[in-house]
Amino acid sequence: MVAIKQVSKSFGASRTEALQACTLDVPAHEILCVIGPSGCGKTTLLRIVDGLIRADRGQVFVNQTEVTAPRPDVAMVFQHFGLLPWKTVYDNVAYGLRVQGRADADLADAVSRYIDLIGLRGFEKNYPYQLSGGMQQRVGLARALAVNPEVLLMDEPFGSLDAQTRELMQEELLRVWRSQPKTMLFVTHSIDEAVILGDRVALMTRRPGRVKEILEVGIARPRDPETVRRSTRYLELREHIWHQLKVEVVGGNGQ
Amino acid sequence: MSAVAEQGRAAGRRETVAGLPPAGIRFLSVMVGLVAWEAYGRALHSVIFTYPSAVVRAGYELIVSGELQFYLKSSVIVLSLGLVLAIVLGIPLGILMGRRAVIEHAVDPYVNALYATPLVAVIPVIVVWLGFQTKAKVVLVFLFCIFPILINTYQGVKNTDSRLVEVARSFCSKEWRLWRDLILPSSAPFILAGIRLAIGRGLIGMVVAEFYTTITGLGYMIVQYANTFRMDRLFVPVVVLMIMGVVLTGVLRHLERRIAPWLYVAREE
Numbered sequence: 053m054v055a056i057k058q059v060s061k062s063f064g065a066s067r068t069e070a071l072q073a074c075t076l077d078v079p080a081h082e083i084l085c086v087i088g089p090s091g092c093g094k095t096t097l098l099r100i101v102d103g104l105i106r107a108d109r110g111q112v113f114v115n116q117t118e119v120t121a122p123r124p125d126v127a128m129v130f131q132h133f134g135l136l137p138w139k140t141v142y143d144n145v146a147y148g149l150r151v152q153g154r155a156d157a158d159l160a161d162a163v164s165r166y167i168d169l170i171g172l173r174g175f176e177k178n179y180p181y182q183l184s185g186g187m188q189q190r191v192g193l194a195r196a197l198a199v200n201p202e203v204l205l206m207d208e209p210f211g212s213l214d215a216q217t218r219e220l221m222q223e224e225l226l227r228v229w230r231s232q233p234k235t236m237l238f239v240t241h242s243i244d245e246a247v248i249l250g251d252r253v254a255l256m257t258r259r260p261g262r263v264k265e266i267l268e269v270g271i272a273r274p275r276d277p278e279t280v281r282r283s284t285r286y287l288e289l290r291e292h293i294w295h296q297l298k299v300e301v302v303g304g305n306g307q
Numbered sequence: 308m309s310a311v312a313e314q315g316r317a318a319g320r321r322e323t324v325a326g327l328p329p330a331g332i333r334f335l336s337v338m339v340g341l342v343a344w345e346a347y348g349r350a351l352h353s354v355i356f357t358y359p360s361a362v363v364r365a366g367y368e369l370i371v372s373g374e375l376q377f378y379l380k381s382s383v384i385v386l387s388l389g390l391v392l393a394i395v396l397g398i399p400l401g402i403l404m405g406r407r408a409v410i411e412h413a414v415d416p417y418v419n420a421l422y423a424t425p426l427v428a429v430i431p432v433i434v435v436w437l438g439f440q441t442k443a444k445v446v447l448v449f450l451f452c453i454f455p456i457l458i459n460t461y462q463g464v465k466n467t468d469s470r471l472v473e474v475a476r477s478f479c480s481k482e483w484r485l486w487r488d489l490i491l492p493s494s495a496p497f498i499l500a501g502i503r504l505a506i507g508r509g510l511i512g513m514v515v516a517e518f519y520t521t522i523t524g525l526g527y528m529i530v531q532y533a534n535t536f537r538m539d540r541l542f543v544p545v546v547v548l549m550i551m552g553v554v555l556t557g558v559l560r561h562l563e564r565r566i567a568p569w570l571y572v573a574r575e576e
């Protein structure tokens with residue numbers, strides 16, 4: 053479904069290399085979690101897959117067609133939320149659908165369904181600046197889900213949530229995913245989240261980012277987070293990913 | 308003066324000063340000024356000086372005779388036509404300049420040159436080309452008004468959060484939708500500030516044009532009464548202009564605060 057082939061990207065006059073020959077394949081309806089040290093190029097990778105910026109070298113294919121510009125069947129949840137400050141929660145969630153030309157009457161159901169899902173019923177008329185960071189982040193998630201894309205690019209979508217809300221949102225996301233299977237590239241800093249959500253976990257090296265290792269999670273779905281956390285497979289993966297990340301982060305500090 | 312007061316309010320200084328609220332101090336200050344002017348004017352007893360009560364009396368006469376309304380109407384027409392024209396052309400052109408590099412570089416030299424030119428210098432040219440009537444004056448007010456609107460709009464567009472532009476692109480927004488959803492709301496505070504500046508400049512342009520063409524308008528009234536040394540009557544259009552300036556820019560300032568509440572979040576409790 054999503055095929056990333058040997059993608060490289062450098063920025064600025066100094067040609068700081070953010071990604072180096074990065075290759076990843078995400079089959080349809082798979083959740084691939086991407087985990088890697090800060091600054092290793094995860095956001096850059098998602099922006100390239102979304103068609104927002106072009107890779108210097110390499111190609112990205114979605115549904116067998118090469119990505120050259122943003123497309124409606126791919127939606128992104130931004131690390132910086134990217135809400136429009138002058139639009140209410142309702143209008144922000146409706147934004148993607150309106151841009152796609154859906155009539156107001158036609159989109160009301162979907163919008164209120166996703167507002168319920170993110171637990172912001174009663175806040176429809178609030179503006180982003182009247183919400184907490186975690187609430188804003190959930191609005192960004194609802195906006196992307198509302199357009200019902202085939203591919204979801206999630207850039208640390210739960211990074212600003214407290215532990216409880218985070219687990220609730222993970223469950224909600226899995227519920228949506230079960231009823232409307234989507235292909236997901238899910239960037240996270242949480243090893244726990246990667247193992248609970250992912251079919252596979254891709255570990256990235258420090259900058260310039262390459263795929264260091266891809267791990268099969270191999271835990272049957274539907275998963276109950278509590279049971280998963282007690283399983284030996286979970287502990288094993290956790291231990292392994294932790295060590296691999298530590299090597300990257302410590303190495304990145306010049307040791 | 309009011310800019311300083313605004314800053315004080317923005318910083319949250321609402322407490323009383325010397326036992327008086329700020330509004331009380333300002334009111335007192337104006338009263339003291341008026342009384343001093345009145346006393347000095349009466350004592351001086353000169354034809355080329357006047358004092359507030361004489362101006363009020365002259366204003367009353369000019370209103371009763373209908374003269375003030377007549378000239379005011381003509382001025383207001385010139386100002387509003389010129390201003391509306393500047394808004395209607397200035398905002399889209401400013402957005403285009405901000406969004407399209409070709410247009411930016413093509414228009415930039417004209418904008419820079421004309422904005423730097425003291426426009427008073429082109430009044431005779433405009434009068435020679437367009438005559439003494441409303442048309443010439445509207446064009447002059449337009450020229451005085453358009454540059455702050457155009458330049459502020461352009462800066463507002465350039466100031467739009469590029470990350471939000473990326474969000475819009477991610478959802479495959481068309482350019483015109485991007486204007487509506489993103490560019491206009493995000494540059495609205497800049498545009499309104501531009502219009503506020505334009506009103507100030509437009510008033511100057513209007514009066515100077517009326518000085519020069521001397522057919523009608525508040526500027527004409529001023530010239531006429533200056534020539535006949537009717538200082539009390541001369542001050543009437545001056546006071547009207549002052550009120551117009553204060554009210555219009557005050558309304559715009561108020562709108563600026565209303566239109567972009569997200570810019571003032573930090574100031575709320």
Ligand SMILES: Nc1ncnc2c1ncn2[C@@H]1O[C@H](COP(=O)(O)OP(=O)(O)OP(=O)(O)O)[C@@H](O)[C@H]1O
Pocket residue numbers: 063064068069070089090091092093094095096097131259
């Ligand atoms: N627009 C840009 N201009 C210049 N350099 C950039 C730009 N975007 C990213 N970079 C650089 O590319 C590298 C990767 O950035 P990126 O945002 O993709 O990291 P990330 O993996 O998402 O980090 P984090 O986990 O902290 O979000 C960084 O070193 C960053 O400095």
Ligand SMILES: [Mg+2]
Pocket residue numbers: 094095096131207
């Ligand atoms: Mg990032």
